Amino acid sequence: MKRVLIVICALMLALSLLCACESEPITTSSEAESSSVTESSEEISEVISQVEESTDIPEPEDSVKLLFARYTTKPQFVMIGTCAQGAEVTATIDDQAITVPSYMGWFTVTMKSGTSSTQKVTFTQTIDGEQYDIPRTYNAVIRTPEFLGTSAFASNKAYQFFLAQMIPDFEGGNLFSQSHIDGMKSRIKTRLEQLRGLNDGAEIVYMIIPSPMTIYPELVPEQYTQGTGTTRYDQVTSAMKEAGATVIDVRELFMDHKNDEMPLYYHLDSHWADYGAYLAYTQLFEHISQEFPEAAPRPITDFKWTADYYTSADAMLYLGITQAKVKEYGYYREFDFEDPGKITSVPRYRGMQLIYNDLTTFEKTFYTKREELPSCVVYRDSYCAAIYDLIPERMNKTHYMGMWGYGWNNAVMQNEKPDYVIYITSEWNMFECVYN
Secondary structure (H helix, E strand, O other), X not given: OHHHHHHHHHHHHHHHHHHHHHHOOEEOHHHHHOOHHHHOOHHHOOEEOOOOOOOOOOOOOOOOEEEEEEXXXXXXXXXXXXXXXXXXXXXXXXXXXXXXXXXOOEEEEEEEOOOOOEEEEEEEEEXXXXXXXXXXXXXXXXXXXXXXXXXXXXXXXXXXXXXHHHHHHHHOOOOOOHHHHHHHHHHHHHHHHHHXXXXXXXXXXXXXXXXXXXXXXXXXXXXXXXXXXXXHHHHHHHHHHHOOOEXXXXXXXXXXXXXXXXXXXXXXXXXXXHHHHHHHHHHHHHHHOOOOHHHOOOOHHHEEEEEEEEEOOHHHHHOOOOHHHOOEEEXXXXXXXXXXXOHHHOOOEEOOEEEEOHHHHOOEEEEOOOOOOOEEEEEEOHHHHHHOOHHHXXXXXXXXXXXXXXXXXXXXXXXXXXXXXXXXXXXXXXXXXXXX
């Protein structure tokens, strides 16, 4: 019995040490003196030991702090940390020195690790060309993330992450075969014929949201080369138009607004942000209002925009980092007018976490009882979360199909007889529109 109790106690101690590490990922030199646990185990510490103990200069609150180090593709690894507002941060490992801009007090930098998974990294930061604070040196313990077979990596030109699944569309060479395109065109024509048998003026509308790589090619790491010529996006949307569908192509709109104060996309997440979704909404409903004038998009001043530090960060999830521990400055959009149909009773996000709420994934119907407005059925992926409230507010009736379900549903069409069937997908999910 004593042996059993000893084993249980040992297991509980080990678990508590691991949990303590996850909640306190940084150990500075002063903290190390009072933490023999961290000193004794590099495996459970993210970073150890600042070496500038002898200086008399006090450490400012916004000195560089390294939070996490993760392999992206070995030997490449990314570091994430905090710094002074407006600083440029330089990370140095042996003969590597890389300078990156920060964003609202946060930075990421990608370097090569060599053969060791523990690297001594020295950080300096400058503001307006002047050195700010003394150099800070950390031993970064680089971990290998394992999650869902998806990988994320960062730009050294901005505080911006991308997902590996964006690369094929960026580099090109992934065009669909002509037989697959012909199959899609045939299905669209058949569905339009069926739809117009139920509602003579009905349309099928596709809105494929370009990836952040497509809009910000200048931020993509140099090892990835942007393709030239016809893209898969061009190929598919051209075929959709030929089949009689409507395409809302926001690429030009996004290029015009890519440097606006409010971001089009999250920095730490693959999804578009509320502002990007708002811009796409205006283009969608400018088209719809040609037939239904009362459905004209609301001006941006009709919405409340709240700036704050939020968590989103599916990139962090794929890197094996607790999402709540890494922040980004963003803008959250809310109605600044009366909700016409209990639309906002379904929260789009999980509080301060700008990650789609599970409630938005279910099949759902909103009815605003405004007969002068059209009706729609919406097929979607997770990009729909940011536009989830905007579509039904401009509709009389909106029927959301369950998220990620793209199969044509005859029974729903017979019941709804919609004016519009709208597809909203990310660029890398374009195959769903081709095959389903």
